Amino acid sequence: MGQVLGFEALKQQVSDGTVDTVLVCAVDMQGRLMGKRFHAGHFIAGAWEETHCCNYLFATDLEMATPDGYASTSWEKGYGDYVMKPDPDTLRPVPWLEGTVLVLCDILDHHTHAEIPHTPRAMLKKQVGRLAALGYDAMMATELEFFLFARSFDEISAGGFRDLTPISAYNEDYHIFQTTKEEHVMRPIRNHLWNAGIPVENTKGEAEAGQEELNIKYAAAMDTADYHSIAKHAVKEIAHQHGHAASFMAKWSHERVGSSSHVHQSLWQGGKPSFYDAGDDLGMSGLMKSYVAGLLKYAPDYTYFLAPYINSYKRFMKGTFAPTRTVWSIDNRTAAFRLCGDGTRAVRIECRIGGSDINPYLAMAAMLAAGIAGIEEGLELAPPMRGDAYAGEGGSIPGSLIAARDALKGSDMLRQAMGDEVIDHYARAAEVEIEDFERVVTDYEVARNFEKA
């Protein structure tokens, strides 16, 4: 990432009183910003070199519980510290908070200072490094879809999550009038992110009442993941400042469509798009064909990283623009993989499997691993699917978290690419979600069985 705010400039802003707070953040397994608020004076006096966090932060769930079964940490091991090492290239203003800047950290072992392999930034760095060894850079873009609600998180929570009224009453796909009514939230989101050095392209209404999409210009994979995490955090905070909730849950109602995070992918070499071949009918190079064949072959292996919760799998429904089949197509939104920009230098593959609940570092790391495997194995790409993929043939996306966990655990490709420790760690994270859900009696069961069973 091109530096947005240099350390010398920060020192100046601290001394003239423009900045007094530094958010020192890690990105956790769920893709959230976790960390500490430093007094800026203390940060520039020394905390910029490193600080610490409890290692349970990378072995927990959405509720911040301490589940057992992780090799990296436990009650028995005493839940010690990791080093949080600020990455100066990520230092940037947080224009929606007064006097505040933010920096993202890499997470290191307390004693050896080696990167912790199952932390999201380390996982993506590793796959970007493997690709660099082959001579390529990954250029990626992640789309962020989410719902805005009339009330705030706190009001909705106090009401037992029952009053889920979206901010608008009808489908607002590309709808300028309806989205004008939401500009008190969406305009600050675009402008604050832009002023934080995040290259926002646009926002638009999406295909449901209250559904929004935020697009950020494609960039190197690591920058894209950083942008995504900061942008998602900003959307929640800015919506909160205006009395609204913003939800990135993949499917908040079975009667509505879900929210996605499509991932656009292309490989480049020396600033030139290596996916482009002017001599091919669709403009696809041999490299691109093998990469896409890898994405297709290994889609079940890495689906967990695109759909990490029980709820994520409720999104994969016929006729909702969320895919069900692992096939590729030319500009066809019914397939899991959609070829975009065919015949042009912008030729790229869009993976449509991921929900808005992805952790972008993990999603991109896993897809890069699959694409690299496709290149290394010299895989041939089958012809594209045509027509309605929901009605057609082809491989299926795992239908549940249990199936995705099994595919993850059994993936030799991911074990080789990421290491056993990492795969066992995330297979355990999937199990924790499954165990918790199996224990809880849901509203659905009570309403269905209470009288009638």
Ligand code: ADP
């Ligand atoms: P859609 O029809 O899916 O909305 P867009 O034209 O809006 O497609 O582009 C979606 C995303 O693709 C944008 O974030 C854009 O920056 C990104 N993108 C464009 N070119 C490339 C590329 N060569 N590689 C990766 N992403 C790209």
